[in-house]
Amino acid sequence: MANAAPLIVILAAGKGTRMKSALPKVLHKVAGRSMLGHVLALATTVPGAEIAVVVGPGMDEVRNEVGRIAPAADVFVQERQAGTADAVLAARAALERHGGDVIVLYADTPLIEARTLQSLQAALDAGAGVAVLGFQAKDPTGYGRLITVGGNTLLAIREHKDSSPEERKITLCNSGVLAFRVPDLLGVLGGIGNANAKGEYYLTDAIEIARSSGARASVVRCPEDEVIGVNSRSQLAVAERIWQDRARQKIMLEGVTLIAPETVFLSYDTVLGRDVTVEPHVVFGTGVTVADGVDIKAFCHLEGATIGANARVGPYARLRPGAALGPDVHIGNFVEVKNVAVGSGAKANHLAYLGDGTVGAGANIGAGTIFCNYDGFFKHKTEIGAGAFIGSNSSLIAPVKIGDGAYIGSGSVITKDVAADALAIERSAQEERPEWAAKFRAVMARRKAAKT
Numbered sequence: 001m002a003n004a005a006p007l008i009v010i011l012a013a014g015k016g017t018r019m020k021s022a023l024p025k026v027l028h029k030v031a032g033r034s035m036l037g038h039v040l041a042l043a044t045t046v047p048g049a050e051i052a053v054v055v056g057p058g059m060d061e062v063r064n065e066v067g068r069i070a071p072a073a074d075v076f077v078q079e080r081q082a083g084t085a086d087a088v089l090a091a092r093a094a095l096e097r098h099g100g101d102v103i104v105l106y107a108d109t110p111l112i113e114a115r116t117l118q119s120l121q122a123a124l125d126a127g128a129g130v131a132v133l134g135f136q137a138k139d140p141t142g143y144g145r146l147i148t149v150g151g152n153t154l155l156a157i158r159e160h161k162d163s164s165p166e167e168r169k170i171t172l173c174n175s176g177v178l179a180f181r182v183p184d185l186l187g188v189l190g191g192i193g194n195a196n197a198k199g200e201y202y203l204t205d206a207i208e209i210a211r212s213s214g215a216r217a218s219v220v221r222c223p224e225d226e227v228i229g230v231n232s233r234s235q236l237a238v239a240e241r242i243w244q245d246r247a248r249q250k251i252m253l254e255g256v257t258l259i260a261p262e263t264v265f266l267s268y269d270t271v272l273g274r275d276v277t278v279e280p281h282v283v284f285g286t287g288v289t290v291a292d293g294v295d296i297k298a299f300c301h302l303e304g305a306t307i308g309a310n311a312r313v314g315p316y317a318r319l320r321p322g323a324a325l326g327p328d329v330h331i332g333n334f335v336e337v338k339n340v341a342v343g344s345g346a347k348a349n350h351l352a353y354l355g356d357g358t359v360g361a362g363a364n365i366g367a368g369t370i371f372c373n374y375d376g377f378f379k380h381k382t383e384i385g386a387g388a389f390i391g392s393n394s395s396l397i398a399p400v401k402i403g404d405g406a407y408i409g410s411g412s413v414i415t416k417d418v419a420a421d422a423l424a425i426e427r428s429a430q431e432e433r434p435e436w437a438a439k440f441r442a443v444m445a446r447r448k449a450a451k452t
Contacts (some may be wrong), residue, residue, distance in 0.1 A: 005048030006121070006179070007098040009037055011087045012066075012107035013056035013078040018232045024062050026107035028236055031243045032267035032286040035230060036062065038110035040069045041268075045114040046103075046121075052094040053107070054078050054087050083200030084176070085192045095186055103179045104203065108230045111242055112177065112222075119220045120179040128217025130207055132157065133177035135224045143173035144204055146219055154217035157204035161197040172219070173206060175227035182215050279315070287321065297333075305337075308344070326361070340371075343386065355379075360386030360404065368393035387422060 016025020026036040032402035033041070036053075043051050051073035055062045063075050078090040088095075088104060095102065103117070103125060116133065123131035132154055134146045141158075145167050147156045157174050158167050182188055192205045207217050225242045228235065247270075248261045255274035258264050263280040270284045271291035280298055285303030289298070294307050297314030304321025307313060311329040322339030324332060329342050332349035340354045348354060352365050356373040358381070359365065369390050371382040380398035386388065387403050391410030402408065403420030412426040 004100075005050065006046060006101035006103050007050045007052060007093050007094055008043040008046065008103045008105060009088055009091050010043065010051065010053045010105045010107050011084065012036055012062055013059070013081070013087055013090075014108060015056065015081070016108070016231065019236075020233070024059055025230070027061060027065060028230070030110050030230075030236070030239050030268075031247065032269070034065055035110040035239075036065055037069050038268070039112075040066065041071070042114060042117065043105065044070060044114055046117060049076075050094065050098060052076060052091040054090045056081070057317050069263040083198075084203035085189055085201035085206065088203055089186075089189050092186065099252045101179065101181050104177060104184055106176055106229065109227055110230070111226050111228060111239060113226060116220070116222045116226060116370050119222075120177070120425065123218045123220050124179055124181040126218070127216060128208050128218035129180070129182045130154070130217040131179040131220050132207065132217065133175040133227060134172050134219045134221055135175055135227055136221070137171050137173040137224060140168070140173050142384075144176075145170040146172045146174055148172065148219055149442075152219045152221075154207060154219050155211070156208050156258050159196065159202060159204065163447070172221075175222070176229070177227065178203065178206070180206075181212070182210050182213070184213075188213070197406070266372070273309070282314075287404075288319075291327070356398065357382035357384070359384045360384055360388060363388045363390070365390045366392035366394065366410065370395050 012026045013112040014025055019025050019028065030038060033387045035430040043049055049283060051070050053066045053073055053078050057077055057079060066073050066075055069410040074094050076091045078087045109322045119132060120131045132146065137143055142160050144157045144159045146154060147158060147167065148154050161194055188206050191209045192201050192384045192452045194201050211217055218360045224329050228239055230236050230239050246263060247257060247266045248264065251272050253256055256272045257277040260280035264278050265283045267284050267286045269286055271289040273290055275292055276290050276294045278296045279298040281299045283301045287304040288302045290307045291309040293310040299316045301317040305319035306324040307325045308327035308329060310327055311325050313331045315382060316333045317331050318336040320338035323337040324341040326342055326344040328345045330349055331337060334350060335352045337350045338355045340357050340359060342359045345361055346359045346363045348365035350367040352369040353371060355371045356379050357371055363384050363386065373382065374397050382396045382398045383401040385402055385404035385406060387405045393411045394408050395413045397415045400414055401417045403418055403422065406418045408414060409423065409425035412424060414424055414426060418424040
């Protein structure tokens with residue numbers, strides 16, 4: 001009898017040589033999350049599932065990613081690159097301990113959805129001993145073919161290199177994702193040989209072995225886009241496009257307006273409230289949460305930021321990690337905010353840098369204002385009180401506090417705390433010399449004439 005919760009084995013040992021990268025293939029990102037991270041997240045949607053990840057020798061970065069995202073998962077090493085069946089057998093200890101349903105996923109196939117995994121489990125519940133995830137390929141070249149009878153009953157999987165000319169006409173192809181409910185899975189896997197064109201132990205051969213022992217094999221179908229595998233940078237870009245298209249459609253269905261959807265890029269954890277409007281060419285990095293009614297103008301870049309209800313951001317604004325905008329805040333063109341909490345109704349409408357500090361409710365930050373937060377060694381805070389007015393082209397040398405309702409004269413360099421409701425001005429005295437400009441022009445004109 002199968003366990004109520006399956007063991008999910010994720011194969012992540014591939015070297016990914018076609019990526020031409022020092023970074024392991026499965027750590028390349030789609031929507032701000034590693035491909036492995038997407039597959040681990042999918043596995044965690046299955047209630048109670050145990051997770052085993054198979055990596056290659058020396059893949060410490062991959063092991064660390066598993067520990068960061070799914071610390072309860074077991075990690076096993078496939079010592080040799082001898083095929084997918086050999087990779088699954090690398091997790092033998094988990095297979096022996098579990099003894100129930102087993103689902104095999106691939107860390108370079110990041111777009112499978114939770115409902116598809118549920119369909120695989122449903123096929124097992126309906127009596128299949130093995131369920132294979134298949135798709136209709138626009139171009140089946142290179143894919144293993146699913147040889148079926150009577151619709152979804154699977155007879156065998158034939159790898160492309162081992163297929164006959166007739167079998168190569170089949171367009172129903174193998175994604176590689178399988179689910180097992182057989183009494184002796186280790187026996188099935190152990191019976192797989194390597195008498196094939198590549199001399200590898202194919203997990204797909206488990207179908208015929210399981211059927212020979214009386215198990216029924218079924219095909220579960222899904223869209224081709226869902227099971228795209230990533231082996232190159234161009235395929236990574238295709239996966240990104242598919243993910244972004246899905247995410248844009250989802251948030252629009254949930255009440256977000258995207259003026260030009262194809263120009264807006266989201267991250268895996270982007271949260272947008274209802275009645276948010278996003279203009280063209282906006283990028284959401286990881287860690288962004290936007291409340292209801294926010295208006296995000298064109299050409300903004302946001303990362304690690306929270307935005308309160310009915311705020312307005314941009315155009316051409318940059319919100320960096322730690323930016324926390326309260327309700328009704330206005331952050332305008334060419335304003336950068338980093339690690340600053342901006343109180344309700346405060347405004348910084350143009351050309352300012354706010355880094356490390358707080359801005360009180362209703363405060364106004366003039367154009368050209370800079371929080372001078374870094375002394376070359378340490379970061380310091382600038383604290384601006386509620387209702388304060390910071391005149392244009394002011395430099396606030398942190399650490400410094402501007403009291404509630406205080407007024408900073410334009411062009412000031414403020415190095416000391418300013419009391420509430422006080423006026424602070426720091427400027428050199430203005431000097432005027434009558435007729436100086438006319439005399440200067442005359443002298444320079446004579447010099448120019450002498451040269452020519």
